[in-house]
Amino acid sequence: MSDARAQTVYFYDRHPISCEIILAKLRASRGHLNGLRPDDLFPYDQDHYGGLAATDELARNARITKGSRVADFCAGLGGTVRYLAFKYGADVTGIELTPSRVAGAEELTRQVGLQDNARVIEGNVMSVPLDDTTMDAVVSQEAFCHVPDPRQALSEAFRILRDEGRLAFTDWIANEPLSTDDAKLMWDGMAIQPLRSIPEYRHLVESVGFKDIRAVDLTTEWAPILRERLAMYQRLREEARQAGTPMGHDAFHESYVRFVDLIQQHKLGGVRLVASR
Numbered sequence: 001m002s003d004a005r006a007q008t009v010y011f012y013d014r015h016p017i018s019c020e021i022i023l024a025k026l027r028a029s030r031g032h033l034n035g036l037r038p039d040d041l042f043p044y045d046q047d048h049y050g051g052l053a054a055t056d057e058l059a060r061n062a063r064i065t066k067g068s069r070v071a072d073f074c075a076g077l078g079g080t081v082r083y084l085a086f087k088y089g090a091d092v093t094g095i096e097l098t099p100s101r102v103a104g105a106e107e108l109t110r111q112v113g114l115q116d117n118a119r120v121i122e123g124n125v126m127s128v129p130l131d132d133t134t135m136d137a138v139v140s141q142e143a144f145c146h147v148p149d150p151r152q153a154l155s156e157a158f159r160i161l162r163d164e165g166r167l168a169f170t171d172w173i174a175n176e177p178l179s180t181d182d183a184k185l186m187w188d189g190m191a192i193q194p195l196r197s198i199p200e201y202r203h204l205v206e207s208v209g210f211k212d213i214r215a216v217d218l219t220t221e222w223a224p225i226l227r228e229r230l231a232m233y234q235r236l237r238e239e240a241r242q243a244g245t246p247m248g249h250d251a252f253h254e255s256y257v258r259f260v261d262l263i264q265q266h267k268l269g270g271v272r273l274v275a276s277r
């Protein structure tokens with residue numbers, strides 16, 4: 001899987017949630033984009049499971065308050081970056097691999113005037129373009145599943161955090177090893193790397209030096225969220241088809257249906273991991 005970057009960029013370039021789609025939806029509901037506020041975006045720009053409540057839970061665990069310096073690993077369109085800056089008054093830097101997501105994040109952040117304390121920069125979380133011990137918190141949501149060497153990404157989090165700084169992230173887990181066919185489907189459709197169980201994840205976090213590690217199994221919580229998300233993607237896909245602008249790629253839809261199925265069976269699941277430097 002050495003072509004991880006190409007596969008990830010291919011997937012996110014075709015993702016059903018994009019800057020263009022978000023702005024088109026806002027234009028349709030408001031008639032124009034004048035005077036957009038950050039909270040106008042929040043119903044559309046959160047590309048993780050559980051919406052703003054999930055981010056509030058990460059923020060609480062990461063002890064994010066006014067002025068906290070936060071890095072969001074794999075920030076996508078910057079939904080979490082803007083929310084943490086807007087609601088908590090944090091200074092937030094997202095690191096994002098896919099150039100079209102970085103451009104989309106910049107446009108959305110500019111539209112709502114948050115660029116002074118919210119930004120998404122292009123980079124790879126396995127080699128983060130931020131200085132040592134400059135961050136109070138590192139967060140991430142549903143993204144290390146794409147990273148070929150998550151241990152390296154976690155060491156980068158450790159490197160940029162100050163002493164006692166906080167790590168809080170959510171991610172996919174495999175409660176049992178996937179069959180070869182399912183692993184291939186996840187890779188082909190969604191650029192998913194080999195996954196690990198919660199004990200293996202805890203071990204990984206500990207192995208780079210983090211302490212006070214806590215893991216919460218989110219599998220049961222994610223099951224209904226993902227059923228709804230699949231229905232949302234199917235609605236978006238149908239709307240796009242009717243508008244004559246088909247989106248996504250078939251491998252994505254095929255793998256997403258199977259992913260949601262595997263979550264319902266608890267073969268795949270989710271975890272929230274929290275630790276201190």
Ligand SMILES: C[S@@+](CC[C@H](N)C(=O)[O-])C[C@H]1O[C@@H](n2cnc3c(N)ncnc32)[C@H](O)[C@@H]1O
Nearest residue numbers: 047048074075076079096097098124125143146
């Ligand atoms: C599920 S999205 C997360 C979006 C964001 N956390 C949110 O909640 O809106 C995952 C993102 O991770 C990015 N990504 C994947 N591998 C990466 C890497 N090695 N370094 C930086 N970003 C990466 C993808 O391009 C994608 O935008």
